[in-house]
Amino acid sequence: MFARTQDAGPSQPQEVKPVSAVTTTPKSKEERKPTLTAARAQPVDPIDFDVDALLFRPAAVDISRWPGGRLPYSVLVGVYVQVAGTRSRLAIVRVLTNFIHLLLARAPLDIPPALYLLSNHLRPAYIPCELGIGSMIINRVIKEVSGLQARDLKRLWSVHGDPGDVAYEAKVQMRTLVEPVPLVVHDVYKRVLKLADIRGSQSGKLKSDAVRKLMVQARGEEVRFLVRTLIGNLRIGAVRLTLLTALARAAALLEIPDSELDVLPIPAKGKKPMDPAREAAEEKCVAAVRLVRRVHVRHPNYGDLVRGLEAGLDGLEERVPLSVGIPISPMLGSITRSIDEVYARLGSLPFTAETKLDGQRLQMHVRRDGPQGEDDGGGRWVEGENGRAWVRLFSRHLEDMTDKYPDICARGLDLLSSVKGERKPFPSWASAPSVEVAALLEAESISSLIVDAEIVAIDKDSGAHRTFQELTNRARKDVRVEDIKVVVEVNAFDLMLVNDVPLLSSPFSLRRHLMRELLPPRPTPADPLLARWTHIEAIDSTDLKSPADLRAFFDKVVERKAEGLMVKLLESGRAPAAAEAEAEAEAEVEAEAEVIDVDVDDDEKDDGGKSRKKPLPATYEPDQRSMGWLKVKKDYLEGLGDSLDLVPVGAWWGNGRKAGWWSPILLAARNPESGALEAVCKCMSGFTDAFYKDLLARYPPDSDPTVCSTQPLGYVETGGLVPERWFLPREVWEIRGADITLSPVYPAAASYIGGERGLSLRFPRFIRIREDKGVEDATSAEEFAEMFRRQMAPAGGVAAAENGAEGGEEEADEVGDDVL
DNA sequence: TGTGGCTGCCC
DNA sequence: ATTCTGC
DNA sequence: GCAGAATGGGCAGCCACA
Numbered sequence: 001m002f003a004r005t006q007d008a009g010p011s012q013p014q015e016v017k018p019v020s021a022v023t024t025t026p027k028s029k030e031e032r033k034p035t036l037t038a039a040r041a042q043p044v045d046p047i048d049f050d051v052d053a054l055l056f057r058p059a060a061v062d063i064s065r066w067p068g069g070r071l072p073y074s075v076l077v078g079v080y081v082q083v084a085g086t087r088s089r090l091a092i093v094r095v096l097t098n099f100i101h102l103l104l105a106r107a108p109l110d111i112p113p114a115l116y117l118l119s120n121h122l123r124p125a126y127i128p129c130e131l132g133i134g135s136m137i138i139n140r141v142i143k144e145v146s147g148l149q150a151r152d153l154k155r156l157w158s159v160h161g162d163p164g165d166v167a168y169e170a171k172v173q174m175r176t177l178v179e180p181v182p183l184v185v186h187d188v189y190k191r192v193l194k195l196a197d198i199r200g201s202q203s204g205k206l207k208s209d210a211v212r213k214l215m216v217q218a219r220g221e222e223v224r225f226l227v228r229t230l231i232g233n234l235r236i237g238a239v240r241l242t243l244l245t246a247l248a249r250a251a252a253l254l255e256i257p258d259s260e261l262d263v264l265p266i267p268a269k270g271k272k273p274m275d276p277a278r279e280a281a282e283e284k285c286v287a288a289v290r291l292v293r294r295v296h297v298r299h300p301n302y303g304d305l306v307r308g309l310e311a312g313l314d315g316l317e318e319r320v321p322l323s324v325g326i327p328i329s330p331m332l333g334s335i336t337r338s339i340d341e342v343y344a345r346l347g348s349l350p351f352t353a354e355t356k357l358d359g360q361r362l363q364m365h366v367r368r369d370g371p372q373g374e375d376d377g378g379g380r381w382v383e384g385e386n387g388r389a390w391v392r393l394f395s396r397h398l399e400d401m402t403d404k405y406p407d408i409c410a411r412g413l414d415l416l417s418s419v420k421g422e423r424k425p426f427p428s429w430a431s432a433p434s435v436e437v438a439a440l441l442e443a444e445s446i447s448s449l450i451v452d453a454e455i456v457a458i459d460k461d462s463g464a465h466r467t468f469q470e471l472t473n474r475a476r477k478d479v480r481v482e483d484i485k486v487v488v489e490v491n492a493f494d495l496m497l498v499n500d501v502p503l504l505s506s507p508f509s510l511r512r513h514l515m516r517e518l519l520p521p522r523p524t525p526a527d528p529l530l531a532r533w534t535h536i537e538a539i540d541s542t543d544l545k546s547p548a549d550l551r552a553f554f555d556k557v558v559e560r561k562a563e564g565l566m567v568k569l570l571e572s573g574r575a576p577a578a579a580e581a582e583a584e585a586e587a588e589v590e591a592e593a594e595v596i597d598v599d600v601d602d603d604e605k606d607d608g609g610k611s612r613k614k615p616l617p618a619t620y621e622p623d624q625r626s627m628g629w630l631k632v633k634k635d636y637l638e639g640l641g642d643s644l645d646l647v648p649v650g651a652w653w654g655n656g657r658k659a660g661w662w663s664p665i666l667l668a669a670r671n672p673e674s675g676a677l678e679a680v681c682k683c684m685s686g687f688t689d690a691f692y693k694d695l696l697a698r699y700p701p702d703s704d705p706t707v708c709s710t711q712p713l714g715y716v717e718t719g720g721l722v723p724e725r726w727f728l729p730r731e732v733w734e735i736r737g738a739d740i741t742l743s744p745v746y747p748a749a750a751s752y753i754g755g756e757r758g759l760s761l762r763f764p765r766f767i768r769i770r771e772d773k774g775v776e777d778a779t780s781a782e783e784f785a786e787m788f789r790r791q792m793a794p795a796g797g798v799a800a801a802e803n804g805a806e807g808g809e810e811e812a813d814e815v816g817d818d819v820l
Numbered sequence: 821t822g823t824g825g826c827t828g829c830c831c
Numbered sequence: 832a833t834t835c836t837g838c
Numbered sequence: 839g840c841a842g843a844a845t846g847g848g849c850a851g852c853c854a855c856a
């Protein structure tokens with residue numbers, strides 16, 4: 001069987017058997033297994049990679065038929081098929097590991113293109129690359145290539161809900177007259193990349209032509225995955241981390257001589273035999289995974305990673321280092337639903353609560369001498385009285401935003417010319433800095449830095465914070481400072497590197513102190529269009545008497561229109577055991593934050609009497625949604641977000657996993673004056689699978705046109721949106737959102753707020769059915785408009801006045817000192 | 821020249 | 832962004 | 839708890855087309 005799983009039976013050292021063409025039409029769980037079909041169309045057969053990784057021998061694979069020794073696309077596609085055909089993480093990793101192992105050993109040239117194609121990305125995130133191809137172009141090409149009518153395509157679409165599946169189905173039915181030249185991976189990669197370069201008038205046609213040629217050359221399953229690659233949604237159940245895991249394991253296995261890999265096959269059932277060789281190999285793999293992940297989040301570039309691996313795993317981190325100019329995967333916060341939960345998680349460990357502003361995440365790199373290591377052409381030099389500096393800006397998803405914020409780049413230079421003055425010593429309660437880190441506090445000058453921050457739109461004159469929506473009005477490309485319409489403020493909150501010294505492994509207490517001392521808030525620049533530089537407002541747990549004080553701080557920042565808080569651990573420690581959490585939250589300061597080095601001691605066997613559980617690092621953990629950062633947003637908290645009672649009035653067919661179900665669903669509010677139901681938003685989040693099944697039964701697509709129809713059922717205003725099916729308005733659902741937005745498409749409540757635009761919801765999600773409500777009890781347009789007005793009311797209290805009155809130094813000082 | 825649709829990216 | 836699901 | 843999938847509102851940028 002092609003897709004057998006390893007645990008299913010004993011395996012012998014292989015002879016890797018080629019398999020013939022495979023097909024998948026993933027539907028139900030049972031049907032997901034790939035099946036064999038007669039080989040014929042495939043010039044080079046896919047390879048069965050689902051074998052014990054320790055028994056896989058790259059040397060045994062026959063690659064004699066690979067054209068010019070290059071990896072055939074059919075082999076890569078065979079991997080997609082095998083991976084997509086199972087849900088078992090272990091099986092997925094196994095397949096990918098063996099595949100990469102083979103490439104490392106036999107086809108190193110093809111590793112970068114194969115990895116990029118597997119990863120669903122064509123380049124590192126920070127290198128600009130937009131294909132400009134979406135479902136529209138794909139549809140057009142499918143139509144041309146298959147000769148199918150729009151109607152048939154639409155039907156295929158609603159059945160499969162995936163452009164790749166549609167293309168596959170459409171093309172299988174074709175008979176090609178001339179056998180096309182088989183695709184090879186490096187060529188496919190190159191041609192797909194080239195699509196990004198096609199621009200200007202006629203580009204649509206040229207792109208279509210290029211895509212059509214690829215599609216004509218693709219056979220069978222190749223079509224499905226080629227299209228998914230073009231759309232940028234591979235859907236094989238393995239994208240980022242799994243691939244990295246496999247790469248690491250493959251690199252580890254490559255370093256183990258075959259003679260040490262004479263391991264016992266895993267038996268079908270029962271206990272695994274004691275097998276020292278197997279355990280040793282597994283240990284090496286696990287260590288490799290840790291290392292490769294660590295390196296990748298500090299230097300997210302597959303090309304560099306693979307080059308670094310050419311010399312082996314040893315010393316990889318030095319060869320592929322964290323560098324100024326290469327973004328670090330940002331650290332993330334985990335969702336926290338109450339103030340109590342904060343204390344339950346952190347207990348008496350020292351933390352700080354930062355205002356979570358509603359803007360855009362920024363990772364700012366500045367270096368006097370230009371980028372560290374190879375220059376990939378990104379970033380820019382800024383010049384001024386203080387000489388020059390090289391600056392590069394990245395977004396939360398590591399896209400390069402240097403060109404969007406020349407006003408921030410200009411401030412990069414100022415940051416390097418920090419005034420040498422008195423610097424406060426590290427706080428006494430913080431853990432001791434290393435000699436190197438301690439020295440930074442005495443630095444005469446700053447030559448490089450990496451800072452984490454939030455960009456917020458501000459009022460040019462008053463400096464008051466503006467909404468996220470206003471920030472999005474900013475131009476994005478080739479912005480010149482003179483043209484800036486949306487002035488911004490940079491709110492720094494972390495320092496990951498300074499003077500070429502990485503600080504990720506220092507606790508936040510130290511990183512923050514260095515940030516505050518070396519990069520203090522600056523006065524408003526002479527040019528009012530330039531970005532302001534300040535620190536995010538925060539309050540430390542040591543200044544709080546009780547959870548109530550934290551709650552008060554939360555209420556205050558929400559009053560000032562912030563999203564909520566980011567609570568961050570200042571010193572590493574151990575999470576309180578669940579049982580103790582409450583007691584601890586109450587008894588509090590009984591313990592002066594015990595500091596434990598998590599790196600040295602991360603086993604917790606001995607939680608004997610004093611029960612602390614998991615290690616809780618206060619280090620900067622790239623790419624982790626760590627417990628060290630807790631995100632407390634107002635819309636997570638019961639009763640604080642905007643909650644509407646809306647009527648489902650229509651729906652579209654779901655895609656992929658949700659094919660065959662209604663998703664998303666169109667929701668409307670009631671306008672008692674006109675009698676219309678006015679569309680508010682689509683919703684697809686918050687529904688369980690069981691709910692979807694139920695919903696399909698309540699609104700069956702083609703059996704009862706009085707409840708589910710191709711025609712509107714009732715008076716519904718949708719602003720031009722046309723769902724696949726209209727529902728009879730009869731249910732009321734509670735829908736929660738983070739904010740109310742002024743919408744260019746939705747008509748809801750437009751008549752109550754001036755007519756032109758209606759209202760919608762940011763981050764809409766389903767909470768529950770309001771069984772107790774009928775359509776006539778749904779939220780009315782007037783109520784909706786009133787909620788919007790309340791939201792738009794000026795930020796309350798003293799804060800607003802402060803913010804409005806002063807623009808510069810004083811405010812900055814105050815914020816910098818944490819005074820509230 | 822202006823407008824509308826598509827795409828990619830912020831949240 | 833949010834949320835659910837399978838491992 | 840991790841990893842992945844499906845998809846929200848809304849913006850600027852870009853192209854097609856009138």
